[in-house]
Amino acid sequence: xxxxxxxxxxxxxxxxxxxxxxxxxxxxxxxxxxxxxxxxxxxxxxxxxxxxxxxxxxxxxxxxxxxxxxxxxxxxxxxxxxxxxxxxxxxxxxxxxxxxxxxxxxxxxxxxxxxxxxxxxxxxxxxxxxxxxxxxxxxxxxxxxxxxxxxxxxxxxxxxxxxxxxxxxxxxxxxxxxxxxxxxxxxxxx
Numbered sequence: 001x002x003x004x005x006x007x008x009x010x011x012x013x014x015x016x017x018x019x020x021x022x023x024x025x026x027x028x029x030x031x032x033x034x035x036x037x038x039x040x041x042x043x044x045x046x047x048x049x050x051x052x053x054x055x056x057x058x059x060x061x062x063x064x065x066x067x068x069x070x071x072x073x074x075x076x077x078x079x080x081x082x083x084x085x086x087x088x089x090x091x092x093x094x095x096x097x098x099x100x101x102x103x104x105x106x107x108x109x110x111x112x113x114x115x116x117x118x119x120x121x122x123x124x125x126x127x128x129x130x131x132x133x134x135x136x137x138x139x140x141x142x143x144x145x146x147x148x149x150x151x152x153x154x155x156x157x158x159x160x161x162x163x164x165x166x167x168x169x170x171x172x173x174x175x176x177x178x179x180x181x182x183x184x185x186x187x188x189x190x
Contacts, residue, residue: 001030006051006105009077013128014121024115024122028105033098040096046085048106052076055102058171061094070175072136073099073163083133099167144177152176153186 003025010016010024028051033039040046042061050057057080059072071094074080085092086109098104107115115122143152153176156163164172173183 001032001053001103001105003028003105005053005077009051010125014125016119016121020119020121024119027107027111027115029107031104031106033102033104035098035101037098038095039098040082040085040092040094042093042095043091045089046082046092046096047109049079049081049086049109049112050074050096050104050106051079053103053105055098055100055104056166057102057104058097058099059094060097060174068174069177070171071140073160073167073171073175075162075166079129099171149176149178149182150186150189153178153183154190157190 006028007021007025010021016024031039031050033055039050039057040048052074054076057074058070059074059080059082060068060070063069072080080096082092082094082096084090085094089109112126116126143155147155156172156176163175169180169183169187173180176183178186
């Protein structure tokens with residue numbers, strides 16, 4: 001599996017020498033999960049960070065009523081991980097699932113932190129990742145508090161239509177924190 005997409009992504013975030021880039025890339029390993037495969041189940045300590053070359057990863061948790069709630073969807077050229085577990089080394093409350101036949105490159109937590117110690121600019125890369133994750137999660141939380149279901153759906157269509165185009169209604173509804181019936185009504189009106 002090619003590491004070209006990952007190399008390009010890294011170079012858009014940080015400046016590294018060819019040697020440093022090769023060193024970073026040497027710690028990433030290929031994985032091809034099949035559709036619906038769980039990569040990290042809830043209750044397991046998350047030891048991996050994934051870069052998506054092709055496909056889609058979903059990070060979700062199970063609510064007390066048994067319903068799935070999708071926290072994050074990552075398509076091509078994005079990183080995804082159950083970040084709290086990755087940082088704390090505690091069992092994850094979330095699961096990571098491939099929603100399509102997917103090709104990812106992953107780095108272990110140990111190797112990720114090794115790079116933080118040995119490649120000074122990797123710290124900047126990590127900071128950028130953490131900042132983006134924080135902003136994304138804050139915006140999602142605010143949307144649940146300040147927007148109607150229709151407004152959230154319209155925003156999704158404007159900002160990330162690939163989610164609606166590529167994923168089943170069940171996943172889209174769980175991402176928007178709606179029932180499938182409400183999503184169907186919204187789709188028919190838009």
